[in-house]
């Protein structure tokens with residue numbers, strides 16, 4: 355009888371495991387089920403928070419996936435994108451124009467974090483919460499689940515100067531995108547697979563305005579001729595005067611699937627960087643393969659997300675920290691020496707086709723730590739972010 359029970363249990367486990375169709379990438383200390391002893395409900399809590407918020411607001415899944423990518427691509431998966439301020443007094447990453455001035459999902463991470471802090475204080479890092487949340491967001495949007503190895507610790511610095519020159523922007527073409535991804539150990543196939551995240555969510559008008567207004571003044575072409583004319587007409591109607599506040603394309607699409615690639619082949623890509631993938635012969639072949647085979651794309655996307663999740667992670671006690679609030683570095687406790695980010699370069703204009711003065715100006719460096727009263731007031735306003 356006991357043996358029968360054991361066989362039954364093993365069969366159950368095998369079925370449960372089949373849900374996670376991609377084997378986890380195990381990198382040094384990162385491991386699947388990292389919190390099974392210290393906070394067994396960690397992954398369930400994050401999943402429940404993401405699911406309930408996604409059910410109320412369909413912009414949450416795309417927002418979380420993007421947040422995760424933006425965090426990991428710059429200085430690794432250290433939750434630096436979540437910080438409101440950096441102990442060194444730098445203007446934090448989240449204020450960079452490369453984030454398009456909108457990061458969605460920050461409150462979802464806060465909710466998951468405060469729930470987990472009440473259940474298992476100082477155990478679950480913000481970087482891991484973000485990695486779980488991005489996976490759960492993808493699943494909420496229709497992707498089969500995949501394992502997320504955990505054990506990341508949170509960083510203690512965040513500097514918007516780390517982005518210019520190191521981060522892809524919508525005006526980039528394949529050679530530059532490939533170069534930037536390669537610098538992070540990601541292949542051209544990863545680039546194409548991950549870009550499939552653009553099958554959900556949307557973009558502000560100013561992100562693609564270069565393709566629908568004044569495209570090539572030299573030739574007189576106002577609209578990018580490689581864009582489907584019907585789409586161009588619709589976009590021009592939706593974006594009569596692009597400003598950083600317009601976002602008619604936001605949350606237009608809700609299902610994460612290979613429609614991104616079929617749309618690209620139908621000349622309905624939105625950004626220059628999207629369209630570039632179909633114009634370049636090397637990446638076009640991958641676009642075509644993913645357009646033909648949704649299951650192939652799903653697998654490659656999940657694998658690439660696992661690779662992204664392993665970028666420059668901070669591992670081990672005594673390095674980094676487990677923040678108690680994702681927006682703030684802990685004042686006490688083991689702290690990591692500030693890490694060196696990628697070589698900062700002189701900031702370049704992110705959107706050369708727009709007059710620069712339209713963008714918010716960099717705020718001056720702030721001293722840190724500040725007066726406790728100022729912290730209290732900031733904490734109050736933070737609740738409204």
Ligand code: HEM
Nearest residue numbers: 416417420423454522523524548551555556557558561627
């Ligand atoms: C290849 C280079 C990439 C470029 C140039 C790029 C650029 C952009 C831009 C300009 C937007 C619109 C932002 C806005 O107007 O608010 C956007 C949205 C988005 N990006 Fe990317 N992206 C790239 C790669 C990725 C990758 C690798 C992922 C994730 C794995 C990703 C996920 C998303 C998602 C989900 C959205 C929709 C966000 C929302 O609706 O809130 N992107 N991206």
